[in-house]
Amino acid sequence: MLALGKLLDLTLADHEPAEKTQVTVEGVRLRWLGEGALEVRPPEGKDNGLDLLLSAGIHGNETAPIELLDELLHGVARGEIKPRARVLFLFGNPEAIRKGERYVEQDINRLFNGRHELSSGPEALRAAELEQFARVFFSLPGRTRLHYDLHTAIRGSKIEQFALYPYKEGRRHSRRELARLNAAGMEAVLLQNKSSITFSAFTYEQLEAEAFTLELGKARPFGHNQQVNLDRLQARLLQIIEGNEPEREESLDGLQLFSVAREIIKHSDNFHLHLPADIENFSELSKGYLLAEDLAEMRWVVEEEGARIIFPNPKVRNGLRAGILIVPALAGELG
Numbered sequence: 001m002l003a004l005g006k007l008l009d010l011t012l013a014d015h016e017p018a019e020k021t022q023v024t025v026e027g028v029r030l031r032w033l034g035e036g037a038l039e040v041r042p043p044e045g046k047d048n049g050l051d052l053l054l055s056a057g058i059h060g061n062e063t064a065p066i067e068l069l070d071e072l073l074h075g076v077a078r079g080e081i082k083p084r085a086r087v088l089f090l091f092g093n094p095e096a097i098r099k100g101e102r103y104v105e106q107d108i109n110r111l112f113n114g115r116h117e118l119s120s121g122p123e124a125l126r127a128a129e130l131e132q133f134a135r136v137f138f139s140l141p142g143r144t145r146l147h148y149d150l151h152t153a154i155r156g157s158k159i160e161q162f163a164l165y166p167y168k169e170g171r172r173h174s175r176r177e178l179a180r181l182n183a184a185g186m187e188a189v190l191l192q193n194k195s196s197i198t199f200s201a202f203t204y205e206q207l208e209a210e211a212f213t214l215e216l217g218k219a220r221p222f223g224h225n226q227q228v229n230l231d232r233l234q235a236r237l238l239q240i241i242e243g244n245e246p247e248r249e250e251s252l253d254g255l256q257l258f259s260v261a262r263e264i265i266k267h268s269d270n271f272h273l274h275l276p277a278d279i280e281n282f283s284e285l286s287k288g289y290l291l292a293e294d295l296a297e298m299r300w301v302v303e304e305e306g307a308r309i310i311f312p313n314p315k316v317r318n319g320l321r322a323g324i325l326i327v328p329a330l331a332g333e334l335g
């Protein structure tokens, strides 16, 4: 295997490779761009015009998707996977990955779309760097742009694998992309309805990519991900990389769609979330339920029919999202 295929080992060892570019026997070019960043280019004449950004480790303790990207990259570096797409592999927060923690100082996935400029520290610097890697990668005109930012969640979930689809004014969510996600094993998609500060929101809103955060199960340390089944996602990523996805229109059958009813924002240290610590994502909440309270007698009461909660987390910094209240959505507005 080409040494650059060991991007994860290089990243874990905080090691800069002496040789920055390597080429497989078949002419696939691997280029190390910086810490945790590697570009793969298909051989001359084989490129199908797709630019695919695959990121993982934006949260350092979410190891299953990191292992998945490591495996895919090994396949490329051994010549077993034959790319027809350009691919950028990114390990998002190397320092946090080395520490096995969600972040070092602050959540990097709240620092995109310019937020890093208002902040400082290792995550702010890295968010700026990740934006730049993505901006350069997606700068070639006339190509199709796709980004999957792979995560696992803090808690268990009634729906194990799902995607979050960012929002941009005037742009429709794509039916074809939803069908692709369905085929990749995602059971649900949350359609966002406002701009955000996550990595996938940045590439979607600013770089014209189709972009998604994928939640793939529960976060566990390296080597303990046997319960996270990524077979369907891996098979679809392989097809995308090798440019041999099915040509026929694929269905949305079985895919559950949700939209955001409200984001629960923690305003102060007085914030209280009235949910059990072990509540699972997608748990249903009945109308009238007092979900959270904050200072100045602020109360979050469930008013929506069919409401469910995802990512409840009272420990986030003040000013950040402490949960998302979601409701079922219809496929009506898709492009």
Ligand SMILES: O=C(O)CCC(=O)N[C@@H](CCC(=O)O)C(=O)O
Pocket: 059, 109, 151, 152, 153, 154, 155, 164, 198, 200, 213, 310, 311, 312, 313
């Ligand atoms: O389990 C949790 O509470 C958080 C899981 C996680 O890291 N989710 C992402 C979602 C990003 C998005 O909204 O697209 C995050 O919170 O950064």
Ligand SMILES: [Zn+2]
Pocket: 058, 059, 062, 151, 152, 153
């Ligand atoms: Zn995450």
